Amino acid sequence: MTECKQQVFGFQALKSRKVTVDFAGGYLSSDGGGLFLREVEERHRIIHKLCECFTDHRHQGYTDHKVRELVAQRINALALGYEDLNDHDRLRLDPVHALLAGKEDLTGEQRVLERDKGYGLAGRSTLNRLELGGCGRDERYHKIEPQPEQIEALLIAEGVKAIPRKSRQIVLDFDATDDPLHGRQEGAYFHAYYKSYCYLPLYCFCGNIPLWAQLRDCKRDASKGTVAALGKIVPAIRRRFGRRVRIIVRADSGFAREAILSWCEQHGLYYCIGFARNPKVASMLAGTFEQLHERIDEDELRIPARQFVEFGYRTQNSWSRFRRMVGKAEVLDKGDNPRFVVTNLPARGFPGEDPERFAPARLYERFYCARGDMENRIKEQQLDLFADRTSTHWEASNQLRLWFSAFAHLILSRLQAEVLKGTQWARASIGQIRLKLFKIAARVRISSRRVHFELASAYPWREDFRRAHANLLLAGYS
Incomplete structure (x- = not known):
């Protein structure tokens, strides 16, 4: 049984020794x-x-x-696993979060109002006014106004700076995903594919680096806004890397639109984009499927079996020209599985490089299928960094929340590339980094000369922690 006597909590004894708990441990995090x-x-x-x-x-x-302290408090809390503003009414007591937010008074003992003493950080109400500042609400209470164009440009600029400087080829992965809504939120529409009311945010990543995070309603084509995004991302890349850098756009079949393909061709970009099958393009693989079935019947091949072909193709009305198509004829236990991509990558590769790199099989299996890793980045955005917590009524404030998650992702990608290399977290998910690196029990001792953190002696990944700290010093951080 649990007993509570004078702020001491008793638990079941360990043989002859009592087990008791109190809250006199000092500042802990x-x-x-x-x-x-x-x-x-x-x-x-x-x-x-x-x-x-x-x-x-x-x-x-x-x-x-x-404002700097409020934004830092919100973004760092997302990175550390706290998704809601409600969490901040408790986090405002945490000296680690106060330090991350840039507070000098970590414990809040120097605050003017007596009711605020002991709270180093802002509560949920203040942070709520930060997020709702751009919604045209009552100016008496909402006086912090975000500048969306500047935030959008900053995400691109900082994302491009995070791309390794010696990159000769940059792959931009685009994708849209659903963000379910509840109630009569601004911009809520029903999406037939996802069978729910949702937003349809558009993302662009380069590896694990976010470059674009645009909140949209779902009453539009999934690719809507891609050309506008490219029009801002590509100039930023070329300013940093020069016009000779190779840029490849990669996306699923929802992005095989004339506007995107022709824009890439006109601006010197390459693309490798999925293409949804239709009767005409499916007929291009009919002979290949017949050959595969014959070889399977003659025991020359076993299921699953696949073969790749390439051909020129032009849609009846929407495309302005013939384009290179790669088709995959695949026979599975459940039946035929035709798949297609459209690309302007050269079939014989680039001069001085592997001539087979963009041959049909390698183009599809090694290059195009690698775009599936972007699904993991979106999962991290939504599951680990809570980008789907778009629960305010106003679309503008939900867009700001999406940007906060994207900037948290950008900071973590910087951490992973520069500090966590050589550790078990160099390629780990954000959730694993949070669980194994960030979540360490710490006692905080504060004096006039220093702030000292005593970490848990039983922390099991101490060697990786040391290596990460050594990387800080080698990279010139401290």
């Missing part, structure tokens, strides 16, 4: 490893630049929390 996030921010100043994209109309003499 479960996010001791989150200090690595602060190092990334101190070097790249991503959150600092993001805060410059907000206009603060508050009277600075009456504010306890700067």
Whole structure:
């Protein structure tokens, strides 16, 4: 049984010894490893630049929390696994989160109002006003105004800077996904494919680096907005890497649209995009399927069996020209499985490179199918960084939440590339990094000369922690 006497909680004894618990342990946190996030921010100043994209109309003499501190508090909390504003009413007691937000008074003991003493950070109400500032609400309470165009441009600029400087080829993966809605939220429409009311956000990633995160209603084609996104992303890439860098757009069949294909061709981009089958294009594989079935019947091949072919193809009305198509004729236990991609990548490769690199089989299996990794990035956005927590009524504030998740992802991708190399987390998911690196019990001792963190002695991945810290020093962080 559990007993509570004078703030001491008793649990079942360990043989002859009592087991008791109290809350006199001092300032403790479960996010001791989150200090690595602060190092990334101190070097790249991503959150600092993001805060410059907000206009603060508050009277600075009456504010306890700067915009920089509010945005840092929100983004770092997402990275550490706290999805809701409600969480911040408890997190405002946490000295680790206060340090990450840039607070000098980590415990809130120096705050002016007596009711606020002991709380180093803002609560949910203040953060809520931050997120709703761009919705045209009552100006008396919503005085922090985001600048969407600047935030969008900053995500692109910082994302492009995160791409390795010596890259000769940059692959841009585009995809749309569903973000279910509940109630009469602004922009809520029913989507027949997903069978729910939802948003349809558009993402662009380069590897695990987010470059574009656009919240859209679902009453549109999945590819809508891709050309506009390319029109902003591609110039930023070429300013950093020069016009000779090879840019390849990769996406599923929802993006095989004339506007996208022709834009890429006109601006010197390559593409490899899925194509939904129709009777005409399916007929191009009829002979190949016949050959496969004959060879299977004669025991020359076993199921699953596949063969790749390429051919020129033009749609009846929508395309302006013939384009290179690669078809996969695959026989599975459940039947035939034809698949297609459209591409302008050269069949014989680029001069001085492997001439078989973009041959039909390798193009489909090694290059096109690799776009499936972007699905993992979207899962991380929605499941690990809570990009689907778009629960406010207004679309503008939900877009801001989506950007906060994207910037958290960008910071974590920087951390993984520069600090976690050589550790077990170099290619781990965000959830694993959070569980094994960030979630460390820590006692915080604060004096006039230093802030000292005592991490749990039983922490099992101490060697990887040391290696990550050594990477900080080697990379010139501290």
